[in-house]
Amino acid sequence: MAQLSTDLSTFPKGGTLSGFRRLKAIPGKELIKPLSSSQELDLHYPELIAKSPNRKAYKKVLFPQFEEGGAIESDKGLSNHEDYFEAYIQDNAPAMDPAQLYRCSKGFIWGESSQNNFYKMITCGKEWCADCGKKHSIPHDRRISRHLKSFLGLIQAKKSIQYLVITIPAELRSLYRSKEALAKFRSYWKDKLKREGHQFGVSRYHYCGEDGYLWKPHLNILTPGGFVPKETLRQFREDLGRWFKMEHNLNYTPTANIYTNYSTEEGKIRHWLSYVMRATQVLYNKWNEETINGFRNVAPWKDKDFEIPEYISEEKEKTAEEEAASEGYDLLPDGTKEKIVWRMKFDELKRRWRPDVVPVEQTRIDDMILIRRGFWKEKKYEKPPDPGLPEMVICPF
Numbered sequence: 001m002a003q004l005s006t007d008l009s010t011f012p013k014g015g016t017l018s019g020f021r022r023l024k025a026i027p028g029k030e031l032i033k034p035l036s037s038s039q040e041l042d043l044h045y046p047e048l049i050a051k052s053p054n055r056k057a058y059k060k061v062l063f064p065q066f067e068e069g070g071a072i073e074s075d076k077g078l079s080n081h082e083d084y085f086e087a088y089i090q091d092n093a094p095a096m097d098p099a100q101l102y103r104c105s106k107g108f109i110w111g112e113s114s115q116n117n118f119y120k121m122i123t124c125g126k127e128w129c130a131d132c133g134k135k136h137s138i139p140h141d142r143r144i145s146r147h148l149k150s151f152l153g154l155i156q157a158k159k160s161i162q163y164l165v166i167t168i169p170a171e172l173r174s175l176y177r178s179k180e181a182l183a184k185f186r187s188y189w190k191d192k193l194k195r196e197g198h199q200f201g202v203s204r205y206h207y208c209g210e211d212g213y214l215w216k217p218h219l220n221i222l223t224p225g226g227f228v229p230k231e232t233l234r235q236f237r238e239d240l241g242r243w244f245k246m247e248h249n250l251n252y253t254p255t256a257n258i259y260t261n262y263s264t265e266e267g268k269i270r271h272w273l274s275y276v277m278r279a280t281q282v283l284y285n286k287w288n289e290e291t292i293n294g295f296r297n298v299a300p301w302k303d304k305d306f307e308i309p310e311y312i313s314e315e316k317e318k319t320a321e322e323e324a325a326s327e328g329y330d331l332l333p334d335g336t337k338e339k340i341v342w343r344m345k346f347d348e349l350k351r352r353w354r355p356d357v358v359p360v361e362q363t364r365i366d367d368m369i370l371i372r373r374g375f376w377k378e379k380k381y382e383k384p385p386d387p388g389l390p391e392m393v394i395c396p397f
Contacts (some may be wrong), residue, residue, distance in 0.1 A: 116378065
């Protein structure tokens with residue numbers, strides 16, 4: 001039996017990888033030598049893992065640590081802006097490993113109404129996270145749920161959905177290692193499709209291919225539309241090739257690869273949306289992280305005069321409480337809705353307001369009511385009924 005190597009000297013140095021466990025090489029394979037800083041990291045040890053028959057077994061042991069990040073600045077102590085909290089969740093690092101939570105979770109962001117406390121689980125959202133990078137993880141399902149009803153409503157209205165995949169040619173990938181380049185390429189396609197009459201759509205990059213490690217960016221787009229004639233597709237490819245040539249001052253016209261399909265089936269649309277929103281960089285790559293850190297990957301667009309048909313589900317309807325909570329409201333006993341106010345605290349060190357995080361050891365998981373995945377409700381303690389008694393100061397968690 002071949003001796004397994006445990007030499008990790010070829011891994012990049014730095015605090016980012018300090019959380020990796022000691023890994024073993026594949027039998028019969030030697031760890032390749034470090035590349036110079038000027039070289040593109042195309043072949044490295046994680047690629048051997050990605051292409052091995054035991055990929056799943058190796059992937060389970062990758063637990064990177066993420067550097068501490070900050071939330072978006074705000075001059076208010078309270079906020080109900082969902083994107084603010086999503087940005088905070090994306091930026092924050094794991095600190096503990098509780099069995100009942102994601103391994104990357106620090107605890108909960110908490111908010112309150114006049115009668116209840118609410119807790120939202122923090123997940124790092126990194127694609128290479130052992131928890132968040134899984135299919136139908138909480139971040140994956142959140143991305144799906146934001147757009148699923150819109151596309152299913154279009155299907156119910158007898159409209160077809162078009163699926164486009166635009167791949168950046170291999171020889172140009174090194175030119176798209178910046179957020180600016182990725183955003184410009186995406187804007188080119190959004191503007192082109194809007195000129196073609198597509199008033200609504202959602203785009204998202206897949207950063208890697210099936211190996212889950214090497215940089216192979218390709219743009220996925222879902223938009224109302226049907227069959228694309230061969231002549232139109234040929235014109236798209238020619239236009240894109242010329243755009244590449246002019247954008248990068250090339251002396252030749254690159255070959256552009258565009259895949260297209262369409263469907264009117266609900267099951268197919270569900271599958272496409274889940275596929276588009278999945279994580280692709282499931283193995284940590286320092287160079288890729290530096291490129292995509294802070295990049296807003298999911299980019300929807302909608303013209304003001306475009307109306308999305310309401311989706312009427314034949315499945316079990318959500319309860320009124322679940323529906324209200326999904327919109328950021330608490331449904332009170334009298335039937336009225338009250339906005340959930342998410343609590344903030346001021347970070348003296350960074351001089352900014354940040355969401356107030358409740359560590360997991362300060363929560364009573366068993367006493368909470370699960371509203372939906374990663375979202376709990378807890379009834380507030382009632383104050384003493386006798387006004388003559390001193391008011392009790394009770395911690396809400």
